[in-house]
Structure formats: C-alpha cells, structure tokens
Amino acid sequence: MSFFFRIGVNIFSWLCTRWSTKMESRADLKDEDLVARCREGDKQAFGVLVQRYMKKAFGIAFDYTRDREAAKDLSQEAFLRAYLQIKRFDGRSTFYTWFYRIVVNLSLDYLRRRGRARWERFDETAENPAERAPMVDSSTPDRVLMAQETVLRVARAVETLPTSHRTAFLLRNHQGLSIPDIARVMKTTDGTVRVFLHRAVAALRQTLAEIA
Amino acid sequence: MIRDKDAHGSACEQFEEKLVLYYFGDCPPAEQERVEAHLKECVSCGCFLEDIRTMLPKTADSTSMPDAFWHDYYAEVMTKVAAVEPRAYWWKEWVSFLGSWPVPAFGAAVVIILALTLAFTKGMWRADDRAAKEIIPREIVADPGKLDFFKTMDVLESLEFLEAVEGTTSTRGRIHRL
Ligand SMILES: [Zn+2]
Numbered sequence: 432m433s434f435f436f437r438i439g440v441n442i443f444s445w446l447c448t449r450w451s452t453k454m455e456s457r458a459d460l461k462d463e464d465l466v467a468r469c470r471e472g473d474k475q476a477f478g479v480l481v482q483r484y485m486k487k488a489f490g491i492a493f494d495y496t497r498d499r500e501a502a503k504d505l506s507q508e509a510f511l512r513a514y515l516q517i518k519r520f521d522g523r524s525t526f527y528t529w530f531y532r533i534v535v536n537l538s539l540d541y542l543r544r545r546g547r548a549r550w551e552r553f554d555e556t557a558e559n560p561a562e563r564a565p566m567v568d569s570s571t572p573d574r575v576l577m578a579q580e581t582v583l584r585v586a587r588a589v590e591t592l593p594t595s596h597r598t599a600f601l602l603r604n605h606q607g608l609s610i611p612d613i614a615r616v617m618k619t620t621d622g623t624v625r626v627f628l629h630r631a632v633a634a635l636r637q638t639l640a641e642i643a
Numbered sequence: 644m645i646r647d648k649d650a651h652g653s654a655c656e657q658f659e660e661k662l663v664l665y666y667f668g669d670c671p672p673a674e675q676e677r678v679e680a681h682l683k684e685c686v687s688c689g690c691f692l693e694d695i696r697t698m699l700p701k702t703a704d705s706t707s708m709p710d711a712f713w714h715d716y717y718a719e720v721m722t723k724v725a726a727v728e729p730r731a732y733w734w735k736e737w738v739s740f741l742g743s744w745p746v747p748a749f750g751a752a753v754v755i756i757l758a759l760t761l762a763f764t765k766g767m768w769r770a771d772d773r774a775a776k777e778i779i780p781r782e783i784v785a786d787p788g789k790l791d792f793f794k795t796m797d798v799l800e801s802l803e804f805l806e807a808v809e810g811t812t813s814t815r816g817r818i819h820r821l
Contacts, residue, residue: 470715472722481720485713493706503716515727587704603667606652612667628667629660631694639698640721 447549458482462526477514484527485510487606489535494601495538497586502547505541507620509534514596528615535616592631599627600635654691655681662692666699 457465457479468476469508479598488509493502513520520529589597597616603624608616613624654662658681665678678759741763 447711470652474721477724478717478721481717481724485716485720489708489716490706499706499708507716507720511723511727516792581701585698589702604699613719625660627666629663630662632666633659635699635702636691637693639701640694 438452441626458608463522466517466520466522469514477517480513480526481528484530487527488530489632491531491534491601491606494605495535495542501541503628506534506594507538509537512537524615528612531602532616532618535602539598585639588635592634596627596631596634599624600631603628652687652690654688655685658685658688659691662688663695666692666695 457468457476460468460476460479461486462483465476465480467482468517470625485506488506489502491507492505493499496502496505509530512533516533520526544641590598592600599613602613602616610624610628614621617624655660658678661670661674661678665675670678682692
C-alpha cells in the first residue's frame with residue numbers, strides 16, 4: 432500500500448514541478464514564441480502577452496480618449512481581437528507593433544463614432560482633477576487649477592492635430608516608440624513619420640506659445 | 644548667422660525638423676554634431692529647442708493606476724478570452740503539459756487496466772432486457788391522437804390542436820394564423 436502511495440506522491444510532485452517550470456518558461460519566452468503557442472491554443476501564453484502589454488495598450492488608448500473607462504474598454508477589446516486574429520498575424524512585423532495598430536485603430540474609431548460628444552465629456556470630467564489629471568502637482572489649490580488648465584489646453588492642442596501627425600506624436604512623445612516602430616504601426620516609411628513628428632511639434636509649439 | 648532672439652519665432656527652416664529629431668534623440672551621430680554646432684551660433688533654433696523642451700513634457704501626463712486595477716484588468720481580459728476560446732484545444736494543452744513520453748505510457752496503462760477489468764468481470768455485462776422497454780409519458784399513452792404534436796412541438800403548426808385542448812372555441816379568444 433505504501434508503495435502505491437509513494438508512486439502517487441512522486442507523480443503528483445512531478446506534475447507540480449512540470450507545471451511551475453512551464454509557467455516560468457512562458458514568462459521568459461519571446462513574443463514570437465508566445466504567439467506560436469497562442470496559435471496552438473495555449474491560453475496561458477496569451478496571458479503572458481497581456482501582462483507584457485496591458486499598460487502600454489491602456490496608455491495608448493488613454494492618450495487618444497483621455498478617459499480611463501474608455502481606455503480600459505478599448506485596450507481590452509484590442510486584446511480580444513488580437514487573440515481572435517492571432518492566426519492572421521503573419522510575423523513580418525513584431526507582435527507589439529501589430530497589436531498597437533489594433534489599439535490605435537480602435538481608439539480612432541471610438542473618437543470618430545463619438546464625434547463632438549467627446550469634447551463635451553472632456554470638459555465635464557475635467558472638472559474633477561482626480562478623474563482627468565492624476566499626475567498634476569496638487570501642492571496648493573491655485574496650482575491645481577493652473578496645472579489643470581494647462582493640461583486641458585495642452586490636451587486640446589494635441590487633439591487639434593491631424594490624425595496622422597497626432598498618432599506619430601503620441602506614439603513617440605507619450606509612449607516612447609522608436610520611429611521605425613511607429614512606421615510599422617502606421618504602415619508607412621520612417622521618413623514620413625519624421626515629417627509627421629516635425630509638423631506635430633511645430634504646430635503644438637505654435638499653439639502653446641499663443642496660449643502662454 | 645547669429646539671429647536675435649525671437650520669442651516663439653521660427654527656427655531655421657533647414658534645421659527645424661532636425662531639432663525635433665534631436666530633442667527625441669533620433670538624430671544620427673553626424674547629424675547630431677551638426678545640430679549642436681548650429682545651436683551654438685543660432686539663437687532662434689536655441690529658442691525653438693528650449694520651447695519644445697519646456698512644452699512637450701507637459702503634453703504627456705501619464706496615467707499611473709494602482710496594482711488592483713491591473714489585477715482586475717488582467718482577470719477581465721482572460722475571462723473574455725476564455726469565453727471565445729475554441730474548445731477543441733483543451734487536449735493540446737494537456738499534451739504539451741505532459742510532454743512526449745508520459746502520453747504513450749498513460750495510454751498503455753489504460754489499455755492494461757481495461758483488459759484486466761474485462762477479464763475479471765466477464766459475465767457481469769449482459770444487456771438488461773428491461774431497459775429496452777420504452778417508458779411512454781402517461782398523457783401520450785392516454786390519447787394516441789396527440790402524438791403528432793408531441794413529436795414536433797411546433798406551436799405554429801399545431802395551433803388548432805392546442806385550441807381544442809384548451810377549449811378556446813369562442814371567436815374572441817381565437818388565435819389567427821399569420
Ligand atoms: Zn538656426
């Protein structure tokens with residue numbers, strides 16, 4: 432009887448070891464290996480990709496929408512779409528540029544559908560600094576108002592940019608993507624991204640200088 | 644080439660784009676040296692660079708969310724993913740989990756256990772004649788004429804029958820076919 436018990440314990444410990452090694456090894460895998468596993472239906476491999484890119488995806492969606500709930504919904508929707516379309520991902524680009532393109536497209540579509548209502552919502556929520564500008568310096572009430580006002584004006588100035596200029600600017604300035612990566616997300620050339628970036632910065636400088 | 648400081652004026656046309664790339668750290672080394680040399684002698688370009696150094700960080704207010712938010716976020720995504728996951732893949736997970744050699748070993752063990760079970764319980768697996776008898780609901784047995792309705796359960800096809808059963812013969816309560 433004890434012989435069978437020992438065999439049972441050994442099998443159980445082997446299963447546990449194998450399971451934990453598998454979990455660790457997934458976290459160490461490169462994106463392309465995780466994608467390959469996702470294609471075979473490995474849900475946990477996709478979980479690692481979610482862990483890896485959820486903050487970035489949320490950040491990109493928030494840059495466009497300036498709304499936490501919308502950013503959460505859109506970025507989660509992007510993950511779901513990525514999971515459903517993972518077999519269509521041809522591997523010619525990196526996973527994250529392919530995925531960021533989905534996030535950007537969903538965010539732009541969201542803004543297009545909302546149209547003018549977005550600005551109404553923007554002004555409405557901006558009345559609550561904690562809701563709209565979590566990183567604003569709040570040492571004094573006057574500073575809160577001034578910082579809030581600045582954030583609002585700056586955000587508005589960014590929103591007035593043409594979509595392509597704005598996308599290049601947000602991905603470079605806010606998300607720190609390299610120019611080649613932005614080119615892959617936007618499916619254009621590095622040179623075009625440089626032009627978009629230059630025009631966006633020049634326009635912003637002009638607008639913000641007029642405000643100051 | 645030295646210019647007067649023009650507040651928020653333009654930078655030199657041929658340098659403005661380079662200054663933007665310089666700010667983002669996207670200038671190649673050779674270009675970077677040229678920009679730095681130009682900045683030493685051009686006030687307008689210096690002002691332009693100073694302006695964007697002051698203004699651009701203000702445009703990027705980050706959103707720092709608490710750990711609990713990310714925990715919930717991850718759980719929600721994985722719940723949604725689980726809901727759309729093709730069911731046919733569950734066995735692949737097990738195959739990859741178990742590896743290569745335990746699978747045939749497990750299969751062999753199952754076959755041996757089945758063989759032994761069948762060998763020692765021979766004669767106990769006779770078909771039960773009583774199970775062959777079909778149990779018919781009492782209401783159907785009572786009126787074999789109703790069988791047609793119970794076979795199809797199609798309400799639109801059986802409106803007249805249902806009216807007759809419920810005794811709705813008055814014209815007021817009559818259900819018209821569409
Ligand atoms: Zn100059």
